[in-house]
Amino acid sequence: xxxxxxxxxxxxxxxxxxxxxxxxxxxxxxxxxxxxxxxxxxxxxxxxxxxxxxxxxxxxxxxxxxxxxxxxxxxxxxxxxxxxxxxxxxxxxxxxxxxxxxxxxxxxxxxxxxxxxxxxxxxxxxxxxxxxxxxxxxxxxxxxxxxxxxxxxxxxxxxxxxxxxxxxxxxxxxxxxxxxxxxxx
Numbered sequence: 014x015x016x017x018x019x020x021x022x023x024x025x026x027x028x029x030x031x032x033x034x035x036x037x038x039x040x041x042x043x044x045x046x047x048x049x050x051x052x053x054x055x056x057x058x059x060x061x062x063x064x065x066x067x068x069x070x071x072x073x074x075x076x077x078x079x080x081x082x083x084x085x086x087x088x089x090x091x092x093x094x095x096x097x098x099x100x101x102x103x104x105x106x107x108x109x110x111x112x113x114x115x116x117x118x119x120x121x122x123x124x125x126x127x128x129x130x131x132x133x134x135x136x137x138x139x140x141x142x143x144x145x146x147x148x149x150x151x152x153x154x155x156x157x158x159x160x161x162x163x164x165x166x167x168x169x170x171x172x173x174x175x176x177x178x179x180x181x182x183x184x185x186x187x188x189x190x191x192x193x194x195x196x197x198x
Contacts, residue, residue, distance in 0.1 A: 036151035056081030113159035119172025
């Protein structure tokens with residue numbers, strides 16, 4: 014969107030922040046590993062079947078490899094990081110950053126998979142899977158604190174109900190986890 018935060022890498026904290034203050038999606042590496050394994054397994058299976066049927070040629074092999082790469086690109090998980098006043102999502106080709114201390118709206122987009130869209134006063138937008146926040150309490154704490162600060166300032170005009178629902182969902186998941194760990198399930 015032309016804002017200088019859009020050009021920074023999502024892993025590098027803004028000036029004044031340290032890496033200790035940056036929260037990352039703890040399941041990202043596992044999701045990436047799953048995307049690689051799934052793509053490789055499908056590609057291997059297709060190549061094996063084609064080779065077994067004596068139909069594998071250089072052209073067909075290239076097409077299958079292209080299909081495997083395309084599947085990997087579709088399955089590639091965005092890397093979500095957050096710090097004081099910002100949240101970033103970095104996909105395979107590009108990243109987006111939003112100022113969470115200057116939020117204007119927080120909306121839930123329904124579809125094949127639920128998405129959470131955050132928009133700030135500078136016009137920046139980030140879409141993330143709400144499950145990432147449920148799985149990573151540190152990310153949620155950064156977003157929640159800054160979003161309520163935006164609401165207190167009056168810039169957050171749409172989304173307090175969405176934030177409240179996500180907070181309830183996280184509290185429910187945390188309570189269920191505590192019950193499972195303590196054997197009170």
